[in-house]
Amino acid sequence: MNRMTWFNAVSLTLGFAFLYIPMVILVIFSFNESKLVTVWAGFSTKWYGELLQNDAFLNAAWVTLKVAVFSSTMATVLGTIAAYVLVRGGRFMGRTLFSGMIYAPLVMPEVITGLSLLLLFIGIGLDRGVFTIVLAHTTFSMCYVSVVVSSRLVSFDRSLEEAALDLGCSPAEAFRLVTLPIIAPAVISGWLLAFTLSLDDLVIASFTAGPSATTLPIKIFSAVRLGVSPEINALSTIMISIVTVGVITASLVTKHQVARQRREEQAAVRA
Amino acid sequence: MRRFVLIAIPYAWLLALFLVPFAIVLKISLSDYAVSIPPYVPQFDWAEGISAFLAELDFENFIWLTEDDLYWKAYLSSLKIAAISTFLTLLAGYPIAYGMARAPEEWRPTLMMLVILPFWTSFLIRVYAWMGILSNEGFLNQFLMWLGVISEPLTILNTNSAVYIGIIYTYLPFMILPVYSALERLDGSLIEAAEDLGCSRLTAFWLVTVPLSKNGIVAGCFLVFIPVLGEFVIPSLLGGSDTLMIGKVLWEEFFSNRDWPVASAVAVVLLLLLIIPIVLFQRNQQKQQEAEQ
Numbered sequence: 001m002n003r004m005t006w007f008n009a010v011s012l013t014l015g016f017a018f019l020y021i022p023m024v025i026l027v028i029f030s031f032n033e034s035k036l037v038t039v040w041a042g043f044s045t046k047w048y049g050e051l052l053q054n055d056a057f058l059n060a061a062w063v064t065l066k067v068a069v070f071s072s073t074m075a076t077v078l079g080t081i082a083a084y085v086l087v088r089g090g091r092f093m094g095r096t097l098f099s100g101m102i103y104a105p106l107v108m109p110e111v112i113t114g115l116s117l118l119l120l121f122i123g124i125g126l127d128r129g130v131f132t133i134v135l136a137h138t139t140f141s142m143c144y145v146s147v148v149v150s151s152r153l154v155s156f157d158r159s160l161e162e163a164a165l166d167l168g169c170s171p172a173e174a175f176r177l178v179t180l181p182i183i184a185p186a187v188i189s190g191w192l193l194a195f196t197l198s199l200d201d202l203v204i205a206s207f208t209a210g211p212s213a214t215t216l217p218i219k220i221f222s223a224v225r226l227g228v229s230p231e232i233n234a235l236s237t238i239m240i241s242i243v244t245v246g247v248i249t250a251s252l253v254t255k256h257q258v259a260r261q262r263r264e265e266q267a268a269v270r271a
Numbered sequence: 272m273r274r275f276v277l278i279a280i281p282y283a284w285l286l287a288l289f290l291v292p293f294a295i296v297l298k299i300s301l302s303d304y305a306v307s308i309p310p311y312v313p314q315f316d317w318a319e320g321i322s323a324f325l326a327e328l329d330f331e332n333f334i335w336l337t338e339d340d341l342y343w344k345a346y347l348s349s350l351k352i353a354a355i356s357t358f359l360t361l362l363a364g365y366p367i368a369y370g371m372a373r374a375p376e377e378w379r380p381t382l383m384m385l386v387i388l389p390f391w392t393s394f395l396i397r398v399y400a401w402m403g404i405l406s407n408e409g410f411l412n413q414f415l416m417w418l419g420v421i422s423e424p425l426t427i428l429n430t431n432s433a434v435y436i437g438i439i440y441t442y443l444p445f446m447i448l449p450v451y452s453a454l455e456r457l458d459g460s461l462i463e464a465a466e467d468l469g470c471s472r473l474t475a476f477w478l479v480t481v482p483l484s485k486n487g488i489v490a491g492c493f494l495v496f497i498p499v500l501g502e503f504v505i506p507s508l509l510g511g512s513d514t515l516m517i518g519k520v521l522w523e524e525f526f527s528n529r530d531w532p533v534a535s536a537v538a539v540v541l542l543l544l545l546i547i548p549i550v551l552f553q554r555n556q557q558k559q560q561e562a563e564q
Contacts, residue, residue, distance in 0.1 A: 008370035012382070015367035019389055019443065022400035025410055029403065039408075082281035092278055101285040107549050109501025111518045112538045115525060116292035119535070123295055139288040142281070171273065200393050203503055217395050224395075224508060228403050236396040243391045251384055 023240055030233035047234040057235065060219040064199060067130060067215060071137035072194035078138065079145025079194070080187055084175075086146065087153040105143045113140060114207030121208065128210030136208040137198040144197060145190035152186035153179075192250075196243075300332055300535035332536035341520070342537065346544065348515040352431070353499040356438040360495050361488065363439055364446035368487075369480075371447070372454035383451075386444050398437055398508050405433050405509070429511035437505040442498070446491040453487025454480070486559050493552040500548075501541060517541055 030048075034041030051057060085092075086099060105113060117136045121128055160182070164174040180187075202217035209215060223232055336342040371382045389397060404410045405428040412424040427433050457480065465475040481488075503518035510516070517537065525534040 005373075007366075008373045011366035012370040012374065015363070015370070015443075015447075016385060018363070018440070019385070022397070022404060022440070023389075023392070025404065026396070026400045036408075078281050078284055081277060082285075085278050085281065089274070089278060094282070098278075098282055098285070101289050103553075105289060107497050107545070107552070109498070109518060109541060109545070111501055111503055111521045112293075112296070112542060115521070115534060115538055116296045117288065119295045119299060119531070120288070120292035135288060139284070142284070146281075196391055200395070202395055217393070220395055220399070221504075221508075224399050224402065228399075228406070232399065233403075236393070236399065239396060240392055244388070247384070247388055247391055 026233055027237045027240065030230070030237040032230065032233075035230060047230045048238075051231050051234045051238075054231065056214075057216070057219060057231075060214050060216045063130060063213050064216040067133050067137060067205075068195050068198040071134045071198050072141060072191050074134070074138040075141040075145050075194040076187060076191045079142035079190060080149050080183075082142065083146040083150035083153055084179075087150050088158075102143050102146055105140045106147070108140075110201075110203035114204040117204070118207040127212075128208060129213045132208045132210070133205050133213065133215065136204050137194075137201065140204065141194035141197050144193050145187075148190040148193060149183055149186045152183045156182050296535045296538055299532055300539050301330070302532050303331070332532045333540070335533060336536055336540060341515075342517075342540075345515040345517045345520045346540070349500055349502075349517045350544075352434060352438070352516060353496050353502075356435050356442070356499055357492050357496045359435060360439050360442055360446045361450075361492060364443050364491065365450055365488075367443075368447045368450035368454055371451050372457070379455075386447050386451075390444055394441060395504060397441055398505055401433070401437050401440065401509060402428060405436065428509065429514075431510065431514055433509035433511075434506050434514055434516075437509040438495075438499055438502070441505065442495045445494040449490040449494065450484060450487040453484040457483050486555070489555055490552075490559075493548060493555070497545060497548055497552065500545060 029040075031043050031045060032040055033044035033046070082098075082102060086102065089095075092098075114136070117132075117139070118128075121132050126132060160178055161174050164178045165171065169177065200217065201215075202221055205215045206218055206221075209218060220232060220235070223229055367386075371379065371386075374382060406412075407424045407426065407428070409428070411427065412421075415421045416424070427436075461483070462475050462479050465479045466472070470478065501518045502516060503522055506514045506516040506519050507522070510519075518541075521534055521537045521541070524530050524537060
């Protein structure tokens with residue numbers, strides 16, 4: 001059934017054109033000399049220069065990066081523990097509530113999550129800033145991490161852990177030496193997911209960031225609301241290229257690893 | 272003991288930063304508005320005790336939501352926009368997923384990566400890209416005028432049509448992926464059997480392919496419908512003053528009017544509205560998992 005009919009070819013071409021043309025236009029126009037975003041007036045990199053001199057954007061980018069690194073790391077630790085508890089923890093009191101709290105933030109509208117966290121921070125008198133954004137981002141991204149990690153935990157053979165325990169490992173050693181290496185790919189992709197979710201978030205950050213800390217999405221949003229600006233095109237192009245290079249590298253690395261693993265397995269079979 | 276600590280850490284975190292905040296929203300939605308910081312009157316006073324607290328609770332803010340037609344119009348229009356754009360996303364996404372599932376096997380990982388790549392690119396930037404395309408002097412109008420289809424620019428930006436385009440664009444991968452995974456698992460010989468038994472290609476598609484991909488379609492529709500209902504970024508960047516969506520109303524109630532009790536009440540009602548599709552979605556996922564086992 002692998003017929004590549006004209007219908008399939010056309011729908012794929014149109015579909016991918018729809019997905020990518022807007023971003024391509026954005027990249028092309030970031031090199032536009034003119035201040036008008038829609039009129040081409042020759043090649044220029046001046047908007048990149050202006051962007052690099054704009055301290056407000058650079059500061060916001062730095063805050064965003066800090067928040068993303070801290071929150072995704074904490075989310076990975078908490079989310080992995082939560083996944084382990086969900087899959088291996090057996091029965092405990094309030095298990096249903098726990099799994100409900102893991103899945104609910106995934107579908108909760110961001111405006112509600114943001115509003116509720118802000119009201120909490122005000123209620124306990126916590127000053128809003130980088131710290132509160134990190135708390136907020138950790139909370140929603142740990143749920144994504146635990147979903148990714150638990151799907152990997154479910155699919156691997158529990159007897160490996162039991163064998164390690166029988167051979168004299170403590171539970172902590174069994175986790176560190178057996179479980180963790182097996183679920184490592186899921187943990188890493190959970191971290192990456194949490195990292196990009198944090199970089200991308202506008203709504204929750206707007207609620208939980210005080211006047212002292214502004215993230216890049218908040219900055220972009222307020223700039224864009226005033227109209228289309230060529231500096232934002234340059235910034236978008238930089239972000240799109242980082243993501244593209246990152247994703248392509250990651251997929252090449254995984255491809256390479258899969259190939260190596262297959263070779264090793266074949267060698268083991270032969271031996 | 273160790274097990275208890277392990278369970279307690281994520282549990283306590285989620286209780287403190289997910290459940291408690293939500294209880295606070297519920298509480299504030301029942302409070303009164305006040306000109307102060309924070310702008311509401313707390314209803315709970317430890318000195319007076321719980322009975323006094325319960326006696327003072329009122330549903331004033333919720334009654335207000337039914338009296339001012341802005342709110343129920345915003346809920347209805349969010350439901351309408353979410354429903355229509357889910358349908359349009361399905362129309363746009365199904366052929367792409369179908370084409371992917373029928374593509375040669377060695378292409379599929381690459382096609383899959385091309386669908387996922389936009390996920391990793393900033394949502395805000397993808398919406399922003401459309402502002403330049405849809406504006407009066409934008410790319411789309413220039414292109415249509417060059418083709419000679421129209422003689423003067425259409426107003427698309429700041430209308431509901433722009434919101435639909437933005438939603439379809441940003442949520443398309445959420446539709447393509449589940450539909451694709453349903454179609455990829457589909458046994459091709461079933462379609463061949465239908466064609467051998469005299470079905471035309473099109474009837475085979477309707478009678479065999481579509482019903483067998485139902486699970487993917489349902490999952491994709493929920494994955495688009497649920498988040499779109501509370502959407503804020505797309506209507507505020509692409510929509511106009513007549514675009515009413517409840518996420519935007521909540522935002523403005525909170526940041527511009529500073530009426531926290533009403534904003535909280537808006538959030539509570541939005542959540543009640545979402546509970547039905549979320550429960551249905553979970554049931555569907557469960558059924559699918561059971562079917563696979």
